[in-house]
Amino acid sequence: MKVSVPATSANMGPGFDTLGIALQIKNQVVIKPSKFHSVSLKGEGSNNPALKDNNMFISIFNDFYHNLSTKRRNFRFEFYNEIPMSRGLGSSSAVIVSAISSAYAIEGVELSKKKLLNLALAYENHPDNITPAVMGGFNVATVQDNEVNFIKKDMPKNLRAIVVIPNRPISTNMSRKTLPYKYSKDDAVFNLSHASLLTAAFMSENWEMLRIASLDKFHQKYRMKQMPELFEVQKTSLKAGSLMSTLSGSGSTFFSIAYAEDSKKIERELRNRFPHFKIFTTDFDNYGVRVEK
């Protein structure tokens, strides 16, 4: 059995804890019944031996598997990870979503994407990564009474994402603690109006509006101060022709959207300026988590 889950970029500027989009960067796990428990890791995290013993995937998988099954089978878990950890590309959401999906699939128990999303919420209480990880596409999401309510929009083929992945991680939990406890009414109205405009721009495919609509006063500047080079990344990307350029989730990755025909030039300019960062262009994912039995 094989499960794959896309990376996600959350917030998208002003949509703190609300907006998120799925990318064609994936984590994949292959699970096979086996005499003994074993784990193999390729790609991101493979240089971290602790992940073989103390793995968030295995612990969430076991929570669900032990609830769903009376049998005590052992498995071999083969992880192929493309999503870098603690870089603001939703690696923790991908793990949560794939672990829950895997436990249901291995037991042959039906699980709707809507139920999966609400189960994932118990492990990550902001819906902006888990929603696109499950559904794919661009998503607006809110939580009411422990349920995620969302609207999804498929991304068109003429746009690309350009990601700039710094060599230093930022932990989401730590980074949330650096944000202000309270915001002024002016800042609240600023973000409300920009997040609304950004959502309307995606829904109506008014891409020229993104540059203004993606401005934020809630989180980016506080987080980017930890890595001041990110201000230059944003400027370079916008100057080279990106439609928008925002901190991805809690960082450290910077995420830009551009027309497909402009994306390679933007990628080239970013690479010239920031040779020590990992920089590439990718498509959007419109499907979300995928289970192959």
Ligand SMILES: Nc1ncnc2c1ncn2[C@@H]1O[C@H](COP(=O)(O)OP(=O)(O)O)[C@@H](O)[C@H]1O
């Ligand atoms: N492939 C993975 N396998 C196991 N655990 C992972 C994996 N990816 C992420 N994690 C867990 O999630 C943590 C990173 O979560 P977080 O700080 O929210 O970063 P991100 O922005 O990438 O979601 C890691 O420290 C690790 O505990």
Ligand SMILES: N[C@@H](CCOP(=O)(O)O)C(=O)O
């Ligand atoms: N809204 C959250 C998003 C965190 O995304 P991640 O990919 O960094 O885990 C936040 O801004 O804290």
